[in-house]
Amino acid sequence: MQRAFIAILTFSLATAGAAPRYVCTYYDVVEYLNISSHSKLHAHILPKTNLKEPLEVKMDFMLVAILSVVEKLQTVTFYIVLNLEWKNTVATWDPQDFCNISKVVLPTDTYWSPPIFILERVNGQNSNLDYMAVMHNGSFNSTQPFQVTLTCSLVILKFPFDTQTCNLSIASFLYPVTDLVMKTRRTPAEMMKDSQSYFLTDGEWKFTNLSIIEHIEELDDGEFSVVTYMISMERRPTLYILNLILPTCALYLLDMAVLFGPSSLEEKINFQIAIILGSSMLAVILNNILPTSSNKPPVIVVFFLGTFLLMIMAVLDTFFLLHQQHKSLRLDKVLRSFQQDVHIELAMRAMNNQTMKHLAKEDPQLLTLPKMAQEKGQPAKPHWQLQEQDLFLPVLEKVLFYSHFFLSLVFFTIISIKWSS
Numbered sequence: 001m002q003r004a005f006i007a008i009l010t011f012s013l014a015t016a017g018a019a020p021r022y023v024c025t026y027y028d029v030v031e032y033l034n035i036s037s038h039s040k041l042h043a044h045i046l047p048k049t050n051l052k053e054p055l056e057v058k059m060d061f062m063l064v065a066i067l068s069v070v071e072k073l074q075t076v077t078f079y080i081v082l083n084l085e086w087k088n089t090v091a092t093w094d095p096q097d098f099c100n101i102s103k104v105v106l107p108t109d110t111y112w113s114p115p116i117f118i119l120e121r122v123n124g125q126n127s128n129l130d131y132m133a134v135m136h137n138g139s140f141n142s143t144q145p146f147q148v149t150l151t152c153s154l155v156i157l158k159f160p161f162d163t164q165t166c167n168l169s170i171a172s173f174l175y176p177v178t179d180l181v182m183k184t185r186r187t188p189a190e191m192m193k194d195s196q197s198y199f200l201t202d203g204e205w206k207f208t209n210l211s212i213i214e215h216i217e218e219l220d221d222g223e224f225s226v227v228t229y230m231i232s233m234e235r236r237p238t239l240y241i242l243n244l245i246l247p248t249c250a251l252y253l254l255d256m257a258v259l260f261g262p263s264s265l266e267e268k269i270n271f272q273i274a275i276i277l278g279s280s281m282l283a284v285i286l287n288n289i290l291p292t293s294s295n296k297p298p299v300i301v302v303f304f305l306g307t308f309l310l311m312i313m314a315v316l317d318t319f320f321l322l323h324q325q326h327k328s329l330r331l332d333k334v335l336r337s338f339q340q341d342v343h344i345e346l347a348m349r350a351m352n353n354q355t356m357k358h359l360a361k362e363d364p365q366l367l368t369l370p371k372m373a374q375e376k377g378q379p380a381k382p383h384w385q386l387q388e389q390d391l392f393l394p395v396l397e398k399v400l401f402y403s404h405f406f407l408s409l410v411f412f413t414i415i416s417i418k419w420s421s
Helices: 002-015 026-033 188-198 238-259 265-289 299-360 364-375 392-420
Strands: 055-070 075-087 103-107 121-125 131-135 139-151 163-171 180-184 205-219 222-235
Touching: 026 103, 055 163, 055 188, 055 205, 055 222, 075 163, 139 163, 180 205, 180 222, 188 205, 238 265, 238 299, 238 392, 265 299, 299 392
Parallel strands: 055 180
Antiparallel strands: 055 075, 075 139, 103 131, 121 139, 131 139, 163 222, 205 222
């Protein structure tokens, strides 16, 4: 009789909502929480018991990979892991009543979970891990990986030696700050250490720093709690140096070598035009990488434009020297033809003098004719002296070439200072 009374008493306590004794399965814990009778509305209601204080949601962040950075679209794609922790006083039990079971894993839609929103998000994929861990004291823990594409204001002034900082702002705009507060669970240094230890990619971008800002955002007529993660990353410029900068510098050195080389001016012009065409192909590659709009032109654009203009100036200098050379040759031909005419005239006069001397012996009055011709202004002897080489052209060539070389040194020094500053 006593055993039957104990059994009936145990059954009545179990039906009254008390925890059954000596049960050791997760199913028993779920049955005790009475989840099967919960309505869907219950899973969407904020589990706030104290009306004076907001529900606190603690977040933890870890950056796993930097998948891509698109300068044209001003977007960056991250692979991140978010961990959310909050309390729900409705879902509690005593572990001693369930063989020390203090934790169960339930689907996310079983109880309320924070609806988070990423402000900078433009695209991405959510996780299929729709489960959360529930502790006996009502503490909920949800860990979700995300592949998220964010809009980021990329400052490419020092491309490819640039460092970018992109913001990832997480908020829950369904609940004002009086109902829900977003906070970080660990310090930025601890999150940074874990992110670097689990960082998977070793590509173009290097993860350098992580900063956290907790602030209140005012929207319409409400205030909302926002946590902003500021992710700093540094570009590895090796590929761009090998593919863009070094080939451009090599082409310009080749252009300078042609300019100071011993070739003829016509050959120099042909080589210089070919080098300009090669440099323009590299500029097309750069144009496909950089965004179409920017407040300030990047240093690399100034670098390409400056080298291109210097190459054009070298071609113009060569054209100018070629023009001066042809002009000197035409003047040389005119002087040579004039000198030949003078020599012929002198030869004719010499022959006439000999004839006059021969005739003077016969008639002395014929000697007065050349004197009369000289008195009328006719030159008796030419004074034209032709120079074999024009000294002005070599001096002009050296002045142009060395001024071009000095201008190039000044330009490359300024570009180096801007990149390093």
